[in-house]
Amino acid sequence: MQHHSLRIFSGSSNPKLAEDIAGRLGVELGRIKLTRFKSGEIYVHYEESIRNCDVFLVQSLSHPINELFVELLVMIDAAKRASARTVNIIVPYYGYARQERKSAPREPISAKMVADVLTTAGATRVLTIDLHAAAIQGFFNIPVDHLTALDLISGYLKTKNLSDVVVVSPDAGRASMAEKLASRLDSPFAIMIKKRPAHNESVITHVIGDVEGRTPVIIEDLIDTGTTIVNVVEGLKERGAKNSIICATHGLFSGPAIVRLEHPGIEEVVVTDSIALPPDHSSRFTVLSVAPMLARATRIITEGGSIDKLLEDAGI
Numbered sequence: 001m002q003h004h005s006l007r008i009f010s011g012s013s014n015p016k017l018a019e020d021i022a023g024r025l026g027v028e029l030g031r032i033k034l035t036r037f038k039s040g041e042i043y044v045h046y047e048e049s050i051r052n053c054d055v056f057l058v059q060s061l062s063h064p065i066n067e068l069f070v071e072l073l074v075m076i077d078a079a080k081r082a083s084a085r086t087v088n089i090i091v092p093y094y095g096y097a098r099q100e101r102k103s104a105p106r107e108p109i110s111a112k113m114v115a116d117v118l119t120t121a122g123a124t125r126v127l128t129i130d131l132h133a134a135a136i137q138g139f140f141n142i143p144v145d146h147l148t149a150l151d152l153i154s155g156y157l158k159t160k161n162l163s164d165v166v167v168v169s170p171d172a173g174r175a176s177m178a179e180k181l182a183s184r185l186d187s188p189f190a191i192m193i194k195k196r197p198a199h200n201e202s203v204i205t206h207v208i209g210d211v212e213g214r215t216p217v218i219i220e221d222l223i224d225t226g227t228t229i230v231n232v233v234e235g236l237k238e239r240g241a242k243n244s245i246i247c248a249t250h251g252l253f254s255g256p257a258i259v260r261l262e263h264p265g266i267e268e269v270v271v272t273d274s275i276a277l278p279p280d281h282s283s284r285f286t287v288l289s290v291a292p293m294l295a296r297a298t299r300i301i302t303e304g305g306s307i308d309k310l311l312e313d314a315g316i
Helices: 015-025 065-081 110-121 134-139 150-159 172-185 227-238 291-303 307-311
Strands: 006-010 032-036 042-046 054-058 086-091 125-129 144-147 165-169 189-195 203-208 215-223 244-251 266-272 285-288
Touching: 006 015, 006 291, 015 054, 015 291, 032 065, 042 065, 054 065, 054 291, 065 086, 065 110, 086 291, 110 134, 125 291, 134 144, 144 291, 150 172, 150 244, 150 266, 150 285, 165 172, 172 189, 172 215, 215 227, 215 266, 227 244, 291 307
Parallel strands: 006 054, 054 086, 086 125, 125 144, 165 189, 165 215, 215 244, 244 266, 266 285
Antiparallel strands: 032 042, 189 203
16 A cells, blocks of 8 residues: 555554554554553653654553543644644454443443543544444544444354354344344344343343354453353253353453353353454454454545445455
8 A cells, every 4th residue: 555644553452463454454553652650650652753644553441441531632733733734543342331321320332432531632533343332432532433343253253154053142132243143154043031130241032033053153342250151051041051152352351351251151252353452362362453454444434435335245
C-alpha cells in the first residue's frame, strides 16, 4: 500500500496485532516511545514526524484497562499536538462497554464517559469490533466504524464440517448474533434464559430450543471470567447436548478463566486476537486474526470505499 501520510502506531496492549496490520498494508510500524515515570505517570514520544499525517493508534482496552485507557489518551494528545492531520483510534476491544446503561439508581454510564473523553482528547475516528451493545456507536460525535468478526468465526466453523450443530445464545442479548451465525451455518439455534445475582455471576433458568444430541456452538461477544460459559455448558449437558464449542470475538480471560475453560464439557474455544491471549493457553484454544479485516478497513478509510463490504468479506 502506497500512502505517504499513513502512520500506524501501537500502544502496549497488543503490539503483535498492530505489527500484523501494518505489514498487511505494506508499511512499517511507527516508532513510538512509551515509558513510565517513577511516579507511574505515562510518557509518550513519537520518534518520527507525523505532521499532516493520517495517524492510526492501535490499542485494545483490555487488562489493565485503566492503565491502557490513559496511555491511549496520552498517545492521542501527543499526536494532536504533533500536528497530525487525523487521529484515528483502532480499538478492537472497547472496554467499559458493559456499562452502557443504568440498571440501578446512581450508576454511571461509563461507556458514554469513555466515548466523551476519547473525543475530547482529540480522536477523530474510531474503528472497533463487536461492541457489547451496538448503540454505543451513538455515544460518539465522531465517525465510528463498527466491524464484526462473525464472518471470520463462521468461516472457520465451516472448515470443521460439523454435523448436528445448534447455535446457542447464552442470553437474549446475543440472540441476534446467534441467529446470524445459525443462518451462515444453516443450523437451528437456541436461547438460554439466565438471571444475574451479581456481576460476573449467572444462573441458567430455561433453554428455548432443541439441544439434545446436538453439538452446541455457543456464541458470545466476549469471555471474561468464564463462569457464565461454564454454567451454560453444564446447563446444556444436563439437557442431553454433546460437548460445546465456544466462540467469542474478545477473550478477556480474567482471573482463572483459562483454567476454568478446560472444562470437560468444552471441546474448543475460538476467539480472535483482538486481545492478546496469554502464552500459557492450551491447544484447546483457537485464535483467529482480525488483522486482515482491520487492515482493509484502514485502507478504505484512507483511500476511500465502503466499509459495508467488510460485513460480507473479512479478507484483504
